[in-house]
Amino acid sequence: MDVINPATAEVVGTVPGTDPAGVDVAIGRAAAAFGPWRAVSPGDRARLLRRFAAAVDAHVEELAALEVRNSGHTVGNARWEAGNVRDVLDYYAGAPERLSGRQIPVPGGLDVTFHEPLGVVGVIVPWNFPMPIAGWGFAPALAAGNTVVLKPAEVTPLTALRLAELALEAGLPEGVFTVIPGKGGVVGQRFVTHPAVRKVCFTGSTEVGKRIMAGCADQVKRVTLELGGKSANIVFADADLERAAAGAPGAVFDNAGQDCCARSRILVQAGVYDRFLELLEPAVRAFRCEDPTLDSAQMGPLISAAQRDSVTSYVDGARVAFRGTAPDGAGWWYPPTVLLAESGQEAHWHEEIFGPVVSVLPFTDEADAIARANDTPYGLSGSLWTRDLGRAVRVARAVETGTLSVNSNSSVRYWTPFGGAKQSGLGRELGPDALAAFTDVKNVFFATDS
Numbered sequence: 001m002d003v004i005n006p007a008t009a010e011v012v013g014t015v016p017g018t019d020p021a022g023v024d025v026a027i028g029r030a031a032a033a034f035g036p037w038r039a040v041s042p043g044d045r046a047r048l049l050r051r052f053a054a055a056v057d058a059h060v061e062e063l064a065a066l067e068v069r070n071s072g073h074t075v076g077n078a079r080w081e082a083g084n085v086r087d088v089l090d091y092y093a094g095a096p097e098r099l100s101g102r103q104i105p106v107p108g109g110l111d112v113t114f115h116e117p118l119g120v121v122g123v124i125v126p127w128n129f130p131m132p133i134a135g136w137g138f139a140p141a142l143a144a145g146n147t148v149v150l151k152p153a154e155v156t157p158l159t160a161l162r163l164a165e166l167a168l169e170a171g172l173p174e175g176v177f178t179v180i181p182g183k184g185g186v187v188g189q190r191f192v193t194h195p196a197v198r199k200v201c202f203t204g205s206t207e208v209g210k211r212i213m214a215g216c217a218d219q220v221k222r223v224t225l226e227l228g229g230k231s232a233n234i235v236f237a238d239a240d241l242e243r244a245a246a247g248a249p250g251a252v253f254d255n256a257g258q259d260c261c262a263r264s265r266i267l268v269q270a271g272v273y274d275r276f277l278e279l280l281e282p283a284v285r286a287f288r289c290e291d292p293t294l295d296s297a298q299m300g301p302l303i304s305a306a307q308r309d310s311v312t313s314y315v316d317g318a319r320v321a322f323r324g325t326a327p328d329g330a331g332w333w334y335p336p337t338v339l340l341a342e343s344g345q346e347a348h349w350h351e352e353i354f355g356p357v358v359s360v361l362p363f364t365d366e367a368d369a370i371a372r373a374n375d376t377p378y379g380l381s382g383s384l385w386t387r388d389l390g391r392a393v394r395v396a397r398a399v400e401t402g403t404l405s406v407n408s409n410s411s412v413r414y415w416t417p418f419g420g421a422k423q424s425g426l427g428r429e430l431g432p433d434a435l436a437a438f439t440d441v442k443n444v445f446f447a448t449d450s
């Protein structure tokens with residue numbers, strides 16, 4: 001599989017795709033490593049994860065440079081992404097020693113519960129955030145005592161492969177964390193069908209997620225799904241409009257809009273609609289889409305020519321309000337673009353574009369804002385802007401989404417739960433309860449009758 005730099009369209013490497021026999025060998029090794037790994041004492045498992053985190057920390061610059069070259073991410077973002085893997089490993093390194101069960105007195109005895117690791121966990125990662133999404137799966141899975149096989153996306157395998165090397169260097173035993181590059185229909189599909197893989201942790205499109213969920217039903221396999229989004233950014237007339245408008249470009253154009261949490265629909269209350277657009281325009285025009293190796297870059301290219309074609313198809317024929325700029329020449333560049341929706345029936349308003357395109361639509365009142373925000377099969381993220389605390393609480397409760405920000409566009413903190421409602425996903429990652437998703441509760445009854 002050729003690895004291509006999206007900023008230059010140059011081939012920067014080649015990674016062999018794993019064939020079906022190779023996948024089974026890797027899963028077999030992970031299954032063999034499970035017994036010894038779950039037997040490592042919680043304190044020692046924690047120490048190994050902290051050493052893994054330290055190895056990542058020592059290689060943040062190298063990992064970031066690799067991601068810039070492979071994914072076209074801005075170097076600032078890529079540093080954050082490598083740092084996020086370190087932080088998530090550190091956070092879950094605290095978990096093995098806290099994974100205790102409960103004692104429940106019952107008539108005639110005592111029930112004791114244990115959180116048992118599942119076995120081999122298959123983590124399937126999309127191309128848009130290769131490092132963090134890998135870490136959100138493998139760190140809690142390993143902390144809970146599982147072994148992990150991980151499939152990076154076809155086009156962005158490099159950082160995951162490097163993370164697996166760092167895990168070995170940090171002392172994780174062979175077979176505990178294995179990265180298997182290859183095609184979704186070969187490697188990912190085998191995670192679904194191989195009986196030794198006891199859980200699939202999938203992040204990607206809703207379309208593929210539905211197939212994974214159906215496939216997992218056959219073995220009643222545990223599954224976590226983190227899927228697509230079409231999140232709303234709701235701006236009420238009483239909001240701090242300057243702050244809302246200044247933050248809106250970053251909330252959708254970050255990572256060139258290839259972000260499941262992108263606030264790609266902006267709903268603005270009718271009375272301040274014109275003023276909001278006036279404030280938004282200079283912020284969009286100032287958004288720096290440029291060579292991602294520059295510290296000043298806020299946005300790089302799209303991941304591929306196909307992705308750019310797909311993004312273009314939504315903009316062709318739509319009402320463009322204004323746009324920013326993007327470099328010419330080699331690479332898959334696309335400028336930040338603001339579209340005006342009218343009926344709310346437009347494809348660009350309804351479908352996940354996964355590019356630097358945002359649609360704006362006015363609304364009348366609170367009920368209208370909620371109805372329009374919820375008029376989507378997705379429910380991943382979103383923002384709302386208001387100075388009215390009561391309204392903030394009411395609207396936050398009414399918007400059908402897994403993660404919401406009030407007077408902010410920040411979605412992800414590794415110490416709070418993350419995941420989608422409706423067709424944006426199933427289950428939650430991150431936060432203090434993530435280990436529950438990588439264990440089964442076993443209840444053992446001890447009879448006390450003599």
Ligand code: NAD
Pocket residue numbers: 124125126127128129133151152153154182183184185187188189203204205206208209211212225226227228229259260261352354380420424425
């Ligand atoms: P995708 O569904 O095409 O691919 C995701 C992964 O699944 C890749 O590794 C791919 O190789 C693999 N895959 C493909 N077909 C498979 C199959 N039949 N069986 C098993 N695995 C298979 O998604 P993508 O285009 O890589 O990523 C973009 C999508 O991911 C967007 O919809 C985005 O919203 C979503 N996403 C969601 C989150 C979240 O946390 N909710 C985060 C990032 C991305």
